[in-house]
Amino acid sequence: MIQLESLCKRYGESTVVDDVSMVIEPRTMTTIVGTSGSGKSTLLRMINRLVEPTSGRVLIDGNATTAEPAHLLRRRIGYAIQGLGLFPHRTVADNIATVPRLLGWSDERVRERVTELLELFQLDPGLYATKFPHELSGGQQQRVGVARALAAKPNVLLMDEPFGALDPIIRAKAQDDLLGIQRRFGTTVILVTHDIDEAFRLGDRVAVMSQGRLLQHDRPAVLLTQPADPFVSQLIGAGDKSLKLLSLTTAGEIVEPGKVDGPAVPWSVTLRDVLAELVWSGAAAATVVGPDGGPIGHVTLASILTRGRQAA
Amino acid sequence: MQRIDRLGVLLSFVGALALTLLPLLVFKANRIVPGEPRALLDLLPTAALALYSTLAAAAAVAVFVQSPRVRLLAALIGIAALAVAVAAAADILTPADNRVVRVAPGAGFWIVLIALGLLATDALTRLRPGPVLRVATLAVFLAATLAALGSGFFDDLSIMREYAVNATRFAHEARRHLLLALGSLAAAVIVALPLGVLCHRQPRLRNAVLGALNVVQTIPSIALFGILMAPLAAMALAFPALAALGLSGIGAAPAAIALFLYSLLPIVGNTVVGLGRVSPAAVDAARGMGLTDGQILRQIELPLALPTILTGIRIVLVQNIGMVTIAALIGGGGFGAFVFQGIGQTAIDLVLLGAIPTVVLAFSASVVLDALTDLTRRVPR
Numbered sequence: 001m002i003q004l005e006s007l008c009k010r011y012g013e014s015t016v017v018d019d020v021s022m023v024i025e026p027r028t029m030t031t032i033v034g035t036s037g038s039g040k041s042t043l044l045r046m047i048n049r050l051v052e053p054t055s056g057r058v059l060i061d062g063n064a065t066t067a068e069p070a071h072l073l074r075r076r077i078g079y080a081i082q083g084l085g086l087f088p089h090r091t092v093a094d095n096i097a098t099v100p101r102l103l104g105w106s107d108e109r110v111r112e113r114v115t116e117l118l119e120l121f122q123l124d125p126g127l128y129a130t131k132f133p134h135e136l137s138g139g140q141q142q143r144v145g146v147a148r149a150l151a152a153k154p155n156v157l158l159m160d161e162p163f164g165a166l167d168p169i170i171r172a173k174a175q176d177d178l179l180g181i182q183r184r185f186g187t188t189v190i191l192v193t194h195d196i197d198e199a200f201r202l203g204d205r206v207a208v209m210s211q212g213r214l215l216q217h218d219r220p221a222v223l224l225t226q227p228a229d230p231f232v233s234q235l236i237g238a239g240d241k242s243l244k245l246l247s248l249t250t251a252g253e254i255v256e257p258g259k260v261d262g263p264a265v266p267w268s269v270t271l272r273d274v275l276a277e278l279v280w281s282g283a284a285a286a287t288v289v290g291p292d293g294g295p296i297g298h299v300t301l302a303s304i305l306t307r308g309r310q311a312a
Numbered sequence: 313m314q315r316i317d318r319l320g321v322l323l324s325f326v327g328a329l330a331l332t333l334l335p336l337l338v339f340k341a342n343r344i345v346p347g348e349p350r351a352l353l354d355l356l357p358t359a360a361l362a363l364y365s366t367l368a369a370a371a372a373v374a375v376f377v378q379s380p381r382v383r384l385l386a387a388l389i390g391i392a393a394l395a396v397a398v399a400a401a402a403d404i405l406t407p408a409d410n411r412v413v414r415v416a417p418g419a420g421f422w423i424v425l426i427a428l429g430l431l432a433t434d435a436l437t438r439l440r441p442g443p444v445l446r447v448a449t450l451a452v453f454l455a456a457t458l459a460a461l462g463s464g465f466f467d468d469l470s471i472m473r474e475y476a477v478n479a480t481r482f483a484h485e486a487r488r489h490l491l492l493a494l495g496s497l498a499a500a501v502i503v504a505l506p507l508g509v510l511c512h513r514q515p516r517l518r519n520a521v522l523g524a525l526n527v528v529q530t531i532p533s534i535a536l537f538g539i540l541m542a543p544l545a546a547m548a549l550a551f552p553a554l555a556a557l558g559l560s561g562i563g564a565a566p567a568a569i570a571l572f573l574y575s576l577l578p579i580v581g582n583t584v585v586g587l588g589r590v591s592p593a594a595v596d597a598a599r600g601m602g603l604t605d606g607q608i609l610r611q612i613e614l615p616l617a618l619p620t621i622l623t624g625i626r627i628v629l630v631q632n633i634g635m636v637t638i639a640a641l642i643g644g645g646g647f648g649a650f651v652f653q654g655i656g657q658t659a660i661d662l663v664l665l666g667a668i669p670t671v672v673l674a675f676s677a678s679v680v681l682d683a684l685t686d687l688t689r690r691v692p693r
Contacts, residue, residue: 050600075602085597089615099601
């Protein structure tokens with residue numbers, strides 16, 4: 001568990017982060033969203049003490065982060081940033097090995113871990129371990145950046161606009177990969193983004209910041225249905241709230257038993273996509289296909305519409 | 313249609329013009345009188361014809377052949393033929409046991425040599441050799457030249473005569489020259505690197521330091537020697553221990569100090585620029601992953617800035633090798649001693665004995681450090 005207690009950061013007259021308190025549950029993904037200059041990056045950087053708070057403190061599992069030297073604290077916390085900051089003069093393997101080597105792992109253990117991570121991120125170790133970052137595509141560089149942040153198996157992973165430089169298709173894939181890894185390893189992820197759709201897609205909880213203050217920190221559905229501040233509604237966008245709400249639920253979550261005569265959709269797609277499919281095909285219900293490729297039931301247009309209503 | 317190489321045309325034209333209008337050889341009754349030109353054709357008709365046909369063939373290659381390997385080979389054969397012909401003529405022109413007569417390569421020789429040298433350099437550049445190959449080529453070239461000069465075949469040429477007279481001193485001045493150039497560079501690196509790092513971290517310091525070093529750089533070297541003379545002489549007088557170590561108003565001490573001062577700006581400047589070019593994201597990521605300041609400097613910033621820093625060191629080394637020559641004026645020694653002695657005696661061969669090794673040293677230093685810079689630049693800009 002990570003507790004932020006009354007964190008403030010001032011530079012001279014200007015207050016960048018203004019009395020922010022929040023509790024982040026372990027093994028969840030929290031996204032911090034806000035416009036540029038909202039203080040979201042500064043807030044993130046106070047967690048691993050890249051920025052020292054003017055006042056307030058951060059506790060990780062009950063221990064103040066100031067209890068040990070900052071560089072030792074940072075070795076236990078994964079860190080990935082926009083532009084990645086891959087070391088251009090080091091190979092992919094050496095980049096990933098950075099923190100394990102700082103921690104004094106044996107060469108063999110480092111090698112094993114690098115191989116394991118490259119495989120996890122679908123980069124053939126034989127092909128990519130000895131390459132330099134500039135020889136990789138943007139998407140591959142991004143995966144190496146995240147692999148490097150995860151190298152020493154940190155419990156906490158801080159990410160600052162990690163997908164900012166990716167084109168939309170690679171970006172969606174990177175988001176899916178991150179979700180998969182977060183679920184698999186139970187890492188506590190805190191991710192800063194200016195993209196509200198990304199924040200909603202990834203966050204178990206979403207924190208909205210504006211002008212240094214934390215406006216709301218809650219589940220995405222609550223932000224949609226009960227925004228605590230006009231700015232939150234404005235940021236979320238007034239027009240397509242219902243569609244945003246639908247994109248928070250997958251077909252698998254509301255599947256009903258029984259066969260219908262309609263288009264087939266995978267269980268993992270969101271209700272927003274199922275709705276689009278039904279509108280397009282003119283059907284009233286869709287067959288839901290499970291992970292093994294066989295039908296597991298159906299969803300109806302009516303049940304989707306109920307889900308998208310404010311009362312949900 | 314055959315393609316015509318423009319550089320080849322220019323070099324061939326200049327070479328042909330030089331051969332027609334200027335002498336290949338100059339004969340001097342002794343080392344200080346002005347020489348009179350001698351035609352190779354009168355002295356050694358067969359050798360002259362062989363040389364002219366070789367040079368004509370080289371010119372044809374330079375104009376019509378595109379392959380860099382063939383062009384390089386033609387240039388090297390041309391240089392060898394030119395050197396052999398001139399040495400053979402010198403042998404004939406020099407009466408046996410005569411130590412006074414001098415036979416020097418004439419203006420025609422030097423211009424053709426430069427034209428062939430340019431042809432060779434151009435061919436080498438077109439071959440785009442890697443850094444290791446470049447240094448190897450230089451080493452082979454230097455070794456071949458030294459072996460040729462050591463063979464005794466060229467001993468009747470005027471410069472080699474000056475060398476024969478000054479052989480012991482030549483070795484001494486060569487050591488002194490290298491010691492001054494490399495020693496001041498080493499001292500400058502030890503001071504300038506940390507200073508550069510400091511300037512990178514403290515922008516306010518940067519302007520002050522770079523400003524001060526810029527002022528030093530604008531002082532002409534002779535003036536700087538002069539400025540240093542008085543305080544050094546006073547220090548040597550006040551502290552006999554320093555004088556015992558060799559410190560005095562003239563000699564190697566002011567030369568070394570002046571070279572050291574001139575060396576600071578390029579190294580500090582390039583260190584600041586090199587560190588400034590390091591991606592801020594890489595430094596931020598390094599700090600965020602728990603590298604200490606020292607680790608960031610050693611493992612990330614300095615390796616990434618190294619090519620730029622080495623470029624600065626190259627500038628300094630080439631500059632120092634040239635400037636040591638002037639240090640001879642205040643008794644600093646080095647090849648400059650021959651140059652100024654030669655000027656004093658109007659013995660041009662003695663001037664060349666000092667000047668040519670200086671140029672070769674500077675050129676070699678430049679090639680070696682360029683190669684080092686390339687080797688450390690693993691990342692494209």
